[in-house]
Amino acid sequence: MNFDMSKLDAAERYKLLVNTITPRPVAWVVTEDGKGQRNAAPYSFFNAMGSDPALVAIFIGRDDVRTRAGQKDSLRAIRETGEFTVALVTESDAEKMxxxxxxxxxxVDELDLLGIATKPATMVTPPLIASAPVTYECRLWQFIETTTNAGIVLGEVVAIEIDDRFLGEENGRLRIDAPAMKLVGRAHxxxxxWRGSDQIRIDRKNWPLDEV
Ligand SMILES: Cc1cc2nc3c(=O)[nH]c(=O)nc-3n(C[C@H](O)[C@H](O)[C@H](O)COP(=O)(O)O)c2cc1C
Structure with a gap:
C-alpha cells in the first residue's frame, strides 16, 4: 500500500512515521527559563546531526493539549535563553521520564514534582539529571520553525558528561560501554x-570487497 502523505492529516502522517522509524532515542530535555523556572520533558524526535560542529536535533511540536497551539515550555525556554541540557534515559529512569x-x-517544575535529582552543568544554566549515564550541555545553534510555535531545535553540544562507570580503556583508546547503560528508545x-539488550555485530569492510 502506498500512502500519499498530502492526502493524510497530520495525525495520520505522525502515526505512519512514529510506528516505522523505530527505535528512536529519547532526549530528556531540561530547561530553565528567563525567570529561573525549571522544566523537564522527553522528546524522541531526536538524534545527533554531525560532530563538527557537534549538533543534536530535536523536533518540538505545538502544545495542542494545554495551551491550544501555543509553545511547549521546553521550546519557549530554549528560545528565551538559548540553553538546554539533554539526558539519555535508562530503563530505571524510564517511568519518571x-x-x-x-x-x-x-x-510546574517536573524535576521537583517527580523527585528527580539534578547536579549543576559546567557551561550552561539548566541542570543535569543526576541519574543519567550520559548528559549533554547544549546551546541553541539554530531554530527552524516548521509551523507556528513548532520546529526543529538544533543544539550545539558544548559539553558531554559520561558516568565514569561506563568509561574504560582498550589498547590506549577510550572505550565507552554503551550496552551497560541500559538505555531505552521509543518503539511502535x-x-x-525498546531495550538495547539484543544486538548483532556487523563489521564494515574496506575496498575492495573480496570476501562478501
Ligand atoms: C517518550 C516520549 C517522547 C516524546 N517525544 C516528543 C517529541 O519528539 N516532540 C514533541 O513535541 N513532544 C514529544 N513528546 C511529548 C512531550 O514530552 C510533552 O508534550 C510534554 O508535556 C512537553 O512538555 P513541556 O511543555 O513542559 O515542554 C514525547 C513524550 C514522550 C512520553
Missing part, C-alpha cells in the same frame, strides 16, 4: 519502548 511528559501547567505505538 514518561511521567515528566504530563501536560502540567506552566510553572503509544507506550512501547
Amino acid at each position: 514518561v511521567l515528566s511528559a504530563v501536560d502540567a501547567p506552566e510553572g 505505538g503509544a507506550g512501547w519502548y
Whole structure:
C-alpha cells in the first residue's frame, strides 16, 4: 500500500512515521527559563546531526493539549535563553521520564514534582539529571520553525558528561560501554519502548570487497 502523505492529516502522517522509524532515542530535555523556572520533558524526535560542529536535533511540536497551539515550555525556554541540557534515559529512569511528559501547567517544575535529582552543568544554566549515564550541555545553534510555535531545535553540544562507570580503556583508546547503560528508545505505538539488550555485530569492510 502506498500512502500519499498530502492526502493524510497530520495525525495520520505522525502515526505512519512514529510506528516505522523505530527505535528512536529519547532526549530528556531540561530547561530553565528567563525567570529561573525549571522544566523537564522527553522528546524522541531526536538524534545527533554531525560532530563538527557537534549538533543534536530535536523536533518540538505545538502544545495542542494545554495551551491550544501555543509553545511547549521546553521550546519557549530554549528560545528565551538559548540553553538546554539533554539526558539519555535508562530503563530505571524510564517511568519518571514518561511521567515528566504530563501536560502540567506552566510553572510546574517536573524535576521537583517527580523527585528527580539534578547536579549543576559546567557551561550552561539548566541542570543535569543526576541519574543519567550520559548528559549533554547544549546551546541553541539554530531554530527552524516548521509551523507556528513548532520546529526543529538544533543544539550545539558544548559539553558531554559520561558516568565514569561506563568509561574504560582498550589498547590506549577510550572505550565507552554503551550496552551497560541500559538505555531505552521509543518503539511502535503509544507506550512501547525498546531495550538495547539484543544486538548483532556487523563489521564494515574496506575496498575492495573480496570476501562478501
Ligand atoms: C517518550 C516520549 C517522547 C516524546 N517525544 C516528543 C517529541 O519528539 N516532540 C514533541 O513535541 N513532544 C514529544 N513528546 C511529548 C512531550 O514530552 C510533552 O508534550 C510534554 O508535556 C512537553 O512538555 P513541556 O511543555 O513542559 O515542554 C514525547 C513524550 C514522550 C512520553
